[in-house]
Amino acid sequence: MRPRKQAAPFERRNMTLKLIVWRQKNPDEKGQFETYTARNITPDHSFLEMLDVVNEELIREGKNPIAFDHDCREGICGMCSMVVNGIAHGGHERTTVCQLHMRKFKNGDTIYIEPWRARAFPILFDLVTDRSALDKIIEAGGYISCHTGGVPDGNDILISKTAGDYAMDAAQCIGCGACVAACPNGAAMLFTGAKVSHFAALPQGQVEAPERVAAMVKAMQECGFGNCSNHYECEAVCPKGIHTKFISRMNREFLKALFKENTGTFTPSEK
Ligand code: FES
Numbered sequence: 482m483r484p485r486k487q488a489a490p491f492e493r494r495n496m497t498l499k500l501i502v503w504r505q506k507n508p509d510e511k512g513q514f515e516t517y518t519a520r521n522i523t524p525d526h527s528f529l530e531m532l533d534v535v536n537e538e539l540i541r542e543g544k545n546p547i548a549f550d551h552d553c554r555e556g557i558c559g560m561c562s563m564v565v566n567g568i569a570h571g572g573h574e575r576t577t578v579c580q581l582h583m584r585k586f587k588n589g590d591t592i593y594i595e596p597w598r599a600r601a602f603p604i605l606f607d608l609v610t611d612r613s614a615l616d617k618i619i620e621a622g623g624y625i626s627c628h629t630g631g632v633p634d635g636n637d638i639l640i641s642k643t644a645g646d647y648a649m650d651a652a653q654c655i656g657c658g659a660c661v662a663a664c665p666n667g668a669a670m671l672f673t674g675a676k677v678s679h680f681a682a683l684p685q686g687q688v689e690a691p692e693r694v695a696a697m698v699k700a701m702q703e704c705g706f707g708n709c710s711n712h713y714e715c716e717a718v719c720p721k722g723i724h725t726k727f728i729s730r731m732n733r734e735f736l737k738a739l740f741k742e743n744t745g746t747f748t749p750s751e752k
Contacts, residue, residue, distance in 0.1 A: 494588060495520075495521045495522060495523055496519075496522045496523070496524070496583065496586065496587070496588040496589075496590075497518060497519065497520050497521075497522070497588060497589065498518070498519040498522060498531075498586060498588075498589070498590050498591070498592055499516065499517075499518060499519075499589075499590070499591040499592070500516070500517045500518070500519055500535065500591075500592050500594060501514050501515075501516050501591065501592070501593045501594070502514065502515055502516075502517060502547055502594045502607070502608075503594065503595045503596055503607065503608060504547070504607055505596075505604050505606065505607055506606065507605070507606065508603050508604060508605055508611075512604065512607075514593075517535055517539075517547075519531055519534060519535050520534075520538070521534065522534060522583050523583065524582065524583055524584035525582065525583070525584070526582070526583045527554065527579060527580065527581065527582055527583070528565065528571065528578050528579070528581040528582070528583065529549070529551050529554060529561060529578065529579050531583050532547060532549060532594075535547065547594075547607050547608065548606045548607035548608060548609050549561070549563060549607065549608040549609060550562055550608070550609050550610075551579060553579070554579040555579070555580070556576070556577040556579060556580040556655075556720065557655060558655065559577075559655030559656045559657035559658075560657070561577055561578045561579040561657070562578070562596070562597050562608075562610065562612070562657055562658055562659070562662070563578050563594055563595065563596060563597070563608045564593075564594070564595040564596070564597065564598070564662060565578060565581070565592060565593070565594055566592060566593050567593065568663075568718060569597065569659035569662045569663045569718040570657075570659050570718060570720050571585075572718070573585060575719075575720055575721065575722050576720055577655075577657065577720040580720075594608065595608070596608045596609065596610050597610045597612070597658055597659075597661065597662035598662060599658075599661045599662055599664075599667035599706075600667050600705045600706075600707075601614040601661065601667060601669070601704050601705040601706050602614065602658060602661065602662070602667075610658075612656075612658045614669070614704035614705070614706070615656050615658060615661075615669065615672060617700050617703075617704055618669065618672070618673055618676070618697050618700045618701050618704065619656075619676065620700070621696040621697050621699065621700035622677075622689070622692065622693035622694070622695075622696040622697040622700075623676045623680075623693075623697065625680060625685050625686050625688075625689060626688075626689060627685065638684050638685065640683060640684065644682050644683060645683075647678070647682045648678075648679050648680075648682040648683050650723075650724065651674075651675045651676070651678040651679035651682065651723070651727050652675075652679045653675075653721040653722070653723065654671075654672060654675035654676065654679075654719075654721055654723050655720070655721055656672060657720065658672070659715075659718045659719060659720060660672055660714075660715030660716075660718065660719055660723070661706065661715075662718075663714040663715055663717065663718040664707065664709075664712065664714055664715050665710065665712055665714070666707030666708060666709070666710050667705075667706055667707045668706055668707045668708055668709050668710075668715070669701050669704070669706040670701070670706075670708065670709040670715070670728045670731065671709075671715040671716065671719065671723055671725065671727065671728060673697050673698065673701050673731060674725075674727035674728040674729075674730060674731035675723050675727045676697065677693060677694050677697055677727075677730065677731040677734055678727040678730040678731060678734075680693060681693075681694070681730065681734050690734060690737075690738070691734075691737065691738035691741050691742075692738075694731060694734040694735050694737075694738050695735070695738045695742075698731070698735055709728055713725055
């Protein structure tokens with residue numbers, strides 16, 4: 482048997498990078514940028530693994546590691562949140578920062594790392610921000626009320642493929658808040674629009690549609706988010722490709738709710 486041809490060894494040169502990272506001890510203290518060196522970083526490290534390597538070195542030296550949010554590291558939970566070189570999640574199409582790999586950088590690169598910056602997301606510690614304002618919007622109406630009980634029969638409520646696909650496109654939002662961080666007005670309209678549209682597209686969500694949109698828009702404003710000013714930065718940085726058409730849908734749903742309120746067919750909840 483002819484010996485198998487050996488593949489040429491893949492050259493994988495470990496990288497050394499200069500990191501300029503935002504450090505802040507608490508919400509009240511003024512933060513500042515600090516410089517670190519990331520050594521022995523392979524192209525296969527994810528961005529968060531690269532920070533793990535830096536943190537292990539900081540811990541060995543008896544220094545405070547860099548605090549950052551993360552959970553799934555698979556691009557599905559929305560916890561990771563940092564601005565890399567001035568762009569939320571680093572600017573690679575449909576990529577959360579946990580799915581960003583170091584092969585996108587070159588040996589010797591300088592990387593700036595900052596937290597989300599928005600009035601509604603106060604910085605808690607280094608790169609960790611308080612994004613509970615998004616939870617408040619969901620609490621205000623991001624659900625449907627229904628009786629629980631036995632499992633409903635399949636195809637009990639028929640949903641067209643078009644409506645299902647549309648709802649799934651909106652439901653892909655992972656609530657990371659990159660849209661807010663990228664918006665010059667710190668608006669959460671892409672996030673709220675996706676949640677409103679997701680339910681408004683489906684029969685189960687249409688019953689409470691006016692209450693939902695009125696309550697969620699109210700919560701959005703109370704939490705200190707700005708309004709959309711058509712910069713489309715939110716759509717550009719969204720790691721799930723949420724389309725700004727969902728903002729238009731939310732505006733239409735809101736106008737419908739106002740009309741129903743004015744004609745006495747719907748009274749917004751006071752809560
Ligand atoms: S850590 Fe879950 S999406 Fe990045």
